[in-house]
Amino acid sequence: GAGVSQTPSNKVTEKGKYVELRCDPISGHTALYWYRQSLGQGPEFLIYFQGTGAADDSGLPNDRFFAVRPEGSVSTLKIQRTERGDSAVYLCASSGDPGPPTGELFFGEGSRLTVL
Amino acid sequence: AQSVAQPEDQVNVAEGNPLTVKCTYSVSGNPYLFWYVQYPNRGLQFLLKYITGDNLVKGSYGFEAEFNKSQTSFHLKKPSALVSDSALYFCAVRDGIRPNAGNMLTFGGGTRLMVKP
Numbered sequence: 001g002a003g004v005s006q007t008p009s010n011k012v013t014e015k016g017k018y019v020e021l022r023c024d025p026i027s028g029h030t031a032l033y034w035y036r037q038s039l040g041q042g043p044e045f046l047i048y049f050q051g052t053g054a055a056d057d058s059g060l061p062n063d064r065f066f067a068v069r070p071e072g073s074v075s076t077l078k079i080q081r082t083e084r085g086d087s088a089v090y091l092c093a094s095s096g097d098p099g100p101p102t103g104e105l106f107f108g109e110g111s112r113l114t115v116l
Numbered sequence: 117a118q119s120v121a122q123p124e125d126q127v128n129v130a131e132g133n134p135l136t137v138k139c140t141y142s143v144s145g146n147p148y149l150f151w152y153v154q155y156p157n158r159g160l161q162f163l164l165k166y167i168t169g170d171n172l173v174k175g176s177y178g179f180e181a182e183f184n185k186s187q188t189s190f191h192l193k194k195p196s197a198l199v200s201d202s203a204l205y206f207c208a209v210r211d212g213i214r215p216n217a218g219n220m221l222t223f224g225g226g227t228r229l230m231v232k233p
Binding site: 003004031033035040041042043044045048050055056091093095102103104105106107108109110 | 120122148150152157158159160161162165167206208210218219220221222223224225226
């Protein structure tokens, strides 16, 4: 597609439920990033994929959070046993630089998660 | 660990006046520095970057930023503000040392720019 697509745009769930958030990056982009943006704060790094593998998952807050990218394109962020503190906008970004990083990420519009 | 500070939650400026949005950073090695903008109901958009070279870098929409190594700052500037520049601005840094960091960025908390007509 023309840009990074994230679905759903809004998700309301109850505490304890399981949630999946999907990201479809720009076609051909090899790197994919998940960030979380809480109200009034800047984006916080969660995990980064290069191809199919997670190159760095140091930002995942705990083992309730997991992400996959099985075919090196679409990625799914999975949150188990959701808690109210998980409420945030989850941002996905992609970049296509196989060489030295340029820092230019292309962001989707985000998935707003509300845990009641 | 790397970090970014944006000391102002909001900057107010009149249309046509110059604007400055402040950013300071802390990072190991030489910094890679970036500015992103977030318009209402839109995704974050890349504005400009400093990797190496001239301390004054130019970016999209007439914005520029000045890298100051001694003050560890990377302030965003524009000579003449437009109402349409009103948005949320984020400064970000990438570690210049880690070889496999890709484009993993650490963002500041953001500064809301309000340009009044």
